[in-house]
Amino acid sequence: MAGQARSGCPINAAVEAFGDQWSLLVLRDVMFGDRRSFRVLQSQSEEGIASNILSDRLKRLVAGGLLTRDGAGPGRRATYSLTEAAIQLVPVFAQLGAWGLRHRPTTRELRIRAELLEAGGPMMWSDLMDELRERHLGVPRPRTGRESAGERLERAHADAVAASAG
Amino acid sequence: MAGQARSGCPINAAVEAFGDQWSLLVLRDVMFGDRRSFRVLQSQSEEGIASNILSDRLKRLVAGGLLTRDGAGPGRRATYSLTEAAIQLVPVFAQLGAWGLRHRPTTRELRIRAELLEAGGPMMWSDLMDELRERHLGVPRPRTGRESAGERLERAHADAVAASAG
Numbered sequence: 001m002a003g004q005a006r007s008g009c010p011i012n013a014a015v016e017a018f019g020d021q022w023s024l025l026v027l028r029d030v031m032f033g034d035r036r037s038f039r040v041l042q043s044q045s046e047e048g049i050a051s052n053i054l055s056d057r058l059k060r061l062v063a064g065g066l067l068t069r070d071g072a073g074p075g076r077r078a079t080y081s082l083t084e085a086a087i088q089l090v091p092v093f094a095q096l097g098a099w100g101l102r103h104r105p106t107t108r109e110l111r112i113r114a115e116l117l118e119a120g121g122p123m124m125w126s127d128l129m130d131e132l133r134e135r136h137l138g139v140p141r142p143r144t145g146r147e148s149a150g151e152r153l154e155r156a157h158a159d160a161v162a163a164s165a166g
Numbered sequence: 167m168a169g170q171a172r173s174g175c176p177i178n179a180a181v182e183a184f185g186d187q188w189s190l191l192v193l194r195d196v197m198f199g200d201r202r203s204f205r206v207l208q209s210q211s212e213e214g215i216a217s218n219i220l221s222d223r224l225k226r227l228v229a230g231g232l233l234t235r236d237g238a239g240p241g242r243r244a245t246y247s248l249t250e251a252a253i254q255l256v257p258v259f260a261q262l263g264a265w266g267l268r269h270r271p272t273t274r275e276l277r278i279r280a281e282l283l284e285a286g287g288p289m290m291w292s293d294l295m296d297e298l299r300e301r302h303l304g305v306p307r308p309r310t311g312r313e314s315a316g317e318r319l320e321r322a323h324a325d326a327v328a329a330s331a332g
Contacts, residue, residue, distance in 0.1 A: 005270070006214070007212035007213045007273075007276060008271070008272045008273025008276045009194075009272065009273075010267045010276065011190070011191070011194050011259055011263045011266055011280065012212070012276075013269075013272055014263070016187070017266075017269070017270055019187050021185050021186065024181050025181065028177050028178075046172075046173035047172035065269075085268075088269070091261045091265075092258070092261045092262055093177055095258045096176075096181065097177045098257075099251075099254060099258055100177055100178070100179040101176045103179075103231075103251045104171070104176065104180065105171065105174070106174045106179055107174025108174075109174075111176055114176040
């Protein structure tokens with residue numbers, strides 16, 4: 001992630017910055033699951049990320065300018081926040097999810113957010129990025145008159161989890 | 167790539183299918199560079215892919231249903247073709263490239279195609295997917311009256327290479 005890029009191709013540059021599989025999954029969980037601490041990222045990981053891998057990827061994502069780490073101190077745990085560069089990955093995640101929906105087996109509870117994001121299209125992605133800027137960067141979001149994209153995703157996910165449990 | 171997925175999340179599923187860095191770069195070169203044989207993929211690689219890595223990733227991409235391998239025989243080299251699933255990665259590559267353009271250093275010759283793809287938006291991506299279906303799957307493309315997306319990308323890239331050489 002740090003150091004000289006292998007080429008000047010923007011796709012390669014993107015892949016070198018966040019393209020290893022665990023890095024992408026950590027960013028996904030911070031972004032869509034609002035998991036902001038090491039403990040929560042590890043204990044709630046759907047993929048069962050190992051603690052040494054999580055620790056390494058968090059360090060790399062901070063070094064690469066995709067996460068910031070704040071607030072650790074005596075008796076306080078560090079909190080991770082998305083940077084503007086990471087927030088701009090929302091369309092990449094939306095397209096990755098749309099592809100996964102169509103071409104790989106997936107489970108209902110984990111599928112619903114990707115379905116909504118795909119259906120919502122660029123306007124929903126833009127709303128979600130504004131909401132993430134508010135939550136992670138402290139930039140107040142514009143009033144759109146539309147329902148919060150993040151809340152729609154969260155509610156749909158919670159409903160799907162409840163339905164599969166019931 | 168084969169075997170049980172780590173979770174039923176569509177983003178994880180996508181990342182497991184093609185998300186290792188070299189696999190993505192090989193798909194990029196088949197898709198945008200029309201590099202169809204092992205020899206061309208290796209000798210023209212901007213990132214200097216090693217032959218053992220290329221060989222492994224081609225096998226994995228074939229096993230994972232993203233490439234097909236045809237035509238090897240006495241005195242003939244194998245040719246690789248994109249599958250429909252791989253062709254549907256065009257929007258993922260477009261978004262990855264758009265992100266890399268904005269957030270990482272890139273070089274002009276390798277940047278121009280990502281710039282055009284971003285500016286062209288979903289209509290250009292759709293045209294390009296139709297052209298790839300014709301070239302890789304033998305499905306005649308619809309007549310749109312628009313200039314070929316692939317030719318526009320190719321010409322812009324050739325012009326940028328000529329300009330930087332001249």
